[in-house]
Amino acid sequence: MATIALTVNERAHVVDVEPRTLLVELLRERLRLTGTHVGCDTSQCGACTVWVDGRSVKSCTMLAVEAEGAAVTTIEGLAEPAAPGGSARLHPMQAAFNACHGLQCGFCTPGMVMSATELVRRNPRPTEGDVRHWLEGNLCRCTGYHNIVRAVLEAAAAMSAGQGPGASDIGQGPGAGGAA
Amino acid sequence: MSAATAGEGIGASVARREDRRFLLGKGRYTDDIVLPDQTWAVFVRSPHAHAAIRSIDAARALAAPGVLAVLTGAEVAADDLGGIPCGWQITNKDGSKMVEPPHPALAQGKVRHAGDPVAMVIAEGRAQAKEAAKLVDVDYEPLPAVAHLRDAASPGAAQVWDEAPGNVCFDWHLGDAGPVDAAFAAADRVVAIDVVNNRIVPNAIEPRAANGHFDPVDDRYTLYTTSQNPHLTRLLLGAFTLKVPEHKLRVVAPDVGGGFGSKIFHYAEELLVLWASRRVGRPVKWTAERSESFLSDAHGRDHLSHAELALDAGGKFLALRVSTLANLGAYLSTFAPAIPTYLYATLLSGPYAIPAIYAEVKAIFTHTVPVDAVRGAGRPEASYLLERLVDKAALAIGADRVDLRRRNFIRPDQFPYQTAVALQYDTGDYEATLDLALAAIDHAGLAERKAASQARGKLRGFGISTYLEACGIAPSALVGALGARAGLYEAATVRVHPTGSVTVFTGSHSHGQGHETTFAQLVAEQLGVPLASVEVVHGDTDRIPFGMGTYGSRSAAVGGSAIVKAMDKIVEKGKKVAAHLLEASVADVEFADGKFRVAGTDREKTFGEVAFAAYVPHNYPIETVEPGLEDSAFYDPKNFTFPAGCHAVEVEIDPETGVVEVVDVAIADDVGTVINPMIVDGQAHGGLAHGIGQALYEECVYDATGQLLSGSFMSYCMPRAADLPMFRVGNHATPCTHNPTGIKGVGEVGAIGVPPAVINAVLDALAPLGVADIEMPATPEKVWRAMAAAGAASAPPRPSAGGAA
Numbered sequence: 001m002a003t004i005a006l007t008v009n010e011r012a013h014v015v016d017v018e019p020r021t022l023l024v025e026l027l028r029e030r031l032r033l034t035g036t037h038v039g040c041d042t043s044q045c046g047a048c049t050v051w052v053d054g055r056s057v058k059s060c061t062m063l064a065v066e067a068e069g070a071a072v073t074t075i076e077g078l079a080e081p082a083a084p085g086g087s088a089r090l091h092p093m094q095a096a097f098n099a100c101h102g103l104q105c106g107f108c109t110p111g112m113v114m115s116a117t118e119l120v121r122r123n124p125r126p127t128e129g130d131v132r133h134w135l136e137g138n139l140c141r142c143t144g145y146h147n148i149v150r151a152v153l154e155a156a157a158a159m160s161a162g163q164g165p166g167a168s169d170i171g172q173g174p175g176a177g178g179a180a
Numbered sequence: 181m182s183a184a185t186a187g188e189g190i191g192a193s194v195a196r197r198e199d200r201r202f203l204l205g206k207g208r209y210t211d212d213i214v215l216p217d218q219t220w221a222v223f224v225r226s227p228h229a230h231a232a233i234r235s236i237d238a239a240r241a242l243a244a245p246g247v248l249a250v251l252t253g254a255e256v257a258a259d260d261l262g263g264i265p266c267g268w269q270i271t272n273k274d275g276s277k278m279v280e281p282p283h284p285a286l287a288q289g290k291v292r293h294a295g296d297p298v299a300m301v302i303a304e305g306r307a308q309a310k311e312a313a314k315l316v317d318v319d320y321e322p323l324p325a326v327a328h329l330r331d332a333a334s335p336g337a338a339q340v341w342d343e344a345p346g347n348v349c350f351d352w353h354l355g356d357a358g359p360v361d362a363a364f365a366a367a368d369r370v371v372a373i374d375v376v377n378n379r380i381v382p383n384a385i386e387p388r389a390a391n392g393h394f395d396p397v398d399d400r401y402t403l404y405t406t407s408q409n410p411h412l413t414r415l416l417l418g419a420f421t422l423k424v425p426e427h428k429l430r431v432v433a434p435d436v437g438g439g440f441g442s443k444i445f446h447y448a449e450e451l452l453v454l455w456a457s458r459r460v461g462r463p464v465k466w467t468a469e470r471s472e473s474f475l476s477d478a479h480g481r482d483h484l485s486h487a488e489l490a491l492d493a494g495g496k497f498l499a500l501r502v503s504t505l506a507n508l509g510a511y512l513s514t515f516a517p518a519i520p521t522y523l524y525a526t527l528l529s530g531p532y533a534i535p536a537i538y539a540e541v542k543a544i545f546t547h548t549v550p551v552d553a554v555r556g557a558g559r560p561e562a563s564y565l566l567e568r569l570v571d572k573a574a575l576a577i578g579a580d581r582v583d584l585r586r587r588n589f590i591r592p593d594q595f596p597y598q599t600a601v602a603l604q605y606d607t608g609d610y611e612a613t614l615d616l617a618l619a620a621i622d623h624a625g626l627a628e629r630k631a632a633s634q635a636r637g638k639l640r641g642f643g644i645s646t647y648l649e650a651c652g653i654a655p656s657a658l659v660g661a662l663g664a665r666a667g668l669y670e671a672a673t674v675r676v677h678p679t680g681s682v683t684v685f686t687g688s689h690s691h692g693q694g695h696e697t698t699f700a701q702l703v704a705e706q707l708g709v710p711l712a713s714v715e716v717v718h719g720d721t722d723r724i725p726f727g728m729g730t731y732g733s734r735s736a737a738v739g740g741s742a743i744v745k746a747m748d749k750i751v752e753k754g755k756k757v758a759a760h761l762l763e764a765s766v767a768d769v770e771f772a773d774g775k776f777r778v779a780g781t782d783r784e785k786t787f788g789e790v791a792f793a794a795y796v797p798h799n800y801p802i803e804t805v806e807p808g809l810e811d812s813a814f815y816d817p818k819n820f821t822f823p824a825g826c827h828a829v830e831v832e833i834d835p836e837t838g839v840v841e842v843v844d845v846a847i848a849d850d851v852g853t854v855i856n857p858m859i860v861d862g863q864a865h866g867g868l869a870h871g872i873g874q875a876l877y878e879e880c881v882y883d884a885t886g887q888l889l890s891g892s893f894m895s896y897c898m899p900r901a902a903d904l905p906m907f908r909v910g911n912h913a914t915p916c917t918h919n920p921t922g923i924k925g926v927g928e929v930g931a932i933g934v935p936p937a938v939i940n941a942v943l944d945a946l947a948p949l950g951v952a953d954i955e956m957p958a959t960p961e962k963v964w965r966a967m968a969a970a971g972a973a974s975a976p977p978r979p980s981a982g983g984a985a
Binding site for chain 2: 034
């Protein structure tokens, strides 16, 4: 067993893990953050994508012990948290996926959203081709990608138009860029 | 539509209501569920395609940390678990029945495909179970195996089942050979084609999972499972496999991450986790790893076909003759025999008036994973064969591909149209969708674009397919006569609450289709209730009385019709309550825009007022009207529905590398009435990606000994975002004539329509080089080899009229 300290969605955790534990196992099984999904065993599908220190990472390819000291953000940490009694306010990327019908079964969606938000952070005005190439590490079987690509482009436009605190804030914590 | 529901009823592109939980990471999929005292199961699967099991020694595994039990075929037999049943029985040409071998939950003495489950290890933790599974010593005696259709159907092939000589499960036919032979004898032209429909793996992104819990306190079983039809799973568990009465069984299919057919069937793991839970006294959960999914989810397609089309001098189709070999794998999956028969050969007329058709299908066992329905299920195989053949015929007789199709379409004035292969189409307008798609892809500008591509060193090709499919599965009496062992109707309960909100309990199951939105739109439309006041419940046999689930694009057409029928009953009853409240005669009460009104007056009661009065009245005619406002309905379709359309594709091929790029896709579908255009378009997009995947990328490859070579996403090429263009989707509805909504269904049209359009486009691009045929998937290697072979044969010019038959 190894003891690691990390922050997940701005909450500090100290956990004992077996050295072989994958980050995604820590998130899903220990911390019960089941929004991060596992769709393959060869790091191809991207359903497990989270941010580690602001960079998108396939959490099935990273050992939990490698996240020592890191700030991890999962899909559960993306929206602006609900005030007591209220409901969470969607990040512009999440809102665009809803508006553009960028999800069907929802299984690949958390990984798509977490990956796409990093694209927009790096490249605030991506082209359709940029989006398609960036998402090559994320598989979707439902949408044919058409509406996912539309959603990412729409979210990028919304975020660049200053409807949120700015794409460059993504990765700094929950709710960043989420005021649209 | 009432003011309250403006923009929410039929025809409105309402944003999906289910999205929020998925976008927030709050979906609830089977693997997300951890029950108190949870244990984990891992399966030991055969590495051999065919072997006798000499012995199984579980001692080392049992001694491993955390292991609670190791169960094998011996325990399955001792506890008298039933084998996995097949839901459809095919009758052979000679009147005998198909061969129906046993399908034990864990292997009994022999394994018959790589991945066949042999033992089940249950441990405290997932990793412990996985490690211990490696310690189960199975002594196999490898036996000769056969994986490929042609090999398995050849004399002397390794036998999968002793009771199936020649590996033949059934030898079936449809249509009347006599008139077909006569038409061929009299034909001016005969065009023949051989096509391979490549085997594909469904690959829903959520792997299958099952979590079983036996509660000894009330002697009751609960199964959480990744299923497209939990009630059918309960029925099969109760009656055939677990053998427990249904009131002691609850099956929950919570959020399910895509199905595409693969989650229709009752799988052994569902039975085994329940059984194991009873044995170990704790909940038992299994989740497939992706490589395990490749070895255990039912695969799709895998046909070899020869077809001949007879034409008269004017290019009219006279007759069609088809002979198909279909791979069923090692065992019969739940729907398997229906796929290459009643969902395939019945569709061989397509949208064309073909007076005589004869099809024979030989279904073959091989040492491979069972083959069953995958998105389209039989219909893609039919459309691929027919649309390739029509293109070949056009080339052979020197006709334009588009014109030849027009010449042979069933005309709108010919409906209802009885085909030569059992189906009667109710309605359609095939020229309308053809014209829409051609306009959308600017067919008139093709020559210019070809020249532009050529100037850039690329080969451009155009292809179309004018497909037809059958969905809204299924008219029960008809499919019963054809061998289905169960009727395929759908059930719904609509509960109006005292304050007028509505809960719909549907037997359909949504695993991406958006029923929580579209079914609520049906309610908004018919009852005039705002969408926000409607909840749709699905996927739990304890909450929903009955259902037959979601597959074959049946949910809106059949499940939606059941909801409409239940709402009709609600309205009828509401009129009685309103008549009482309004002191009017029931016959005088009308219902519209969410209000019950005495005809010709302004005396009215809102839907909510009537609901309230139905439940908690001070004054109620209880002698004549039962209180409450809830009703159920079963809907049995009168016929299949027949979506059709035209898919047009342009590709560019790099002659140096053989890489095919799909540069434009424009489709026009007739899927009948559309509830939510945004969702319907999304269904088409997904099907297109699936179909383009089959045409260009996806291929399930076994070696000759039955080892799966394409067993992961590293070796099985799934279409990715960069492989696909934006899709242009058009629609021309001729509403279905025999269901209350006019809906036909859309879930599979892309996968059915587009593969032949892609291949026809590839062949159009390669025609100047003399390439006349290519098999799916048209990978760069295959395209390059075809170009090289044609070049080596000193590239004949594109065949002219009469040149290639």
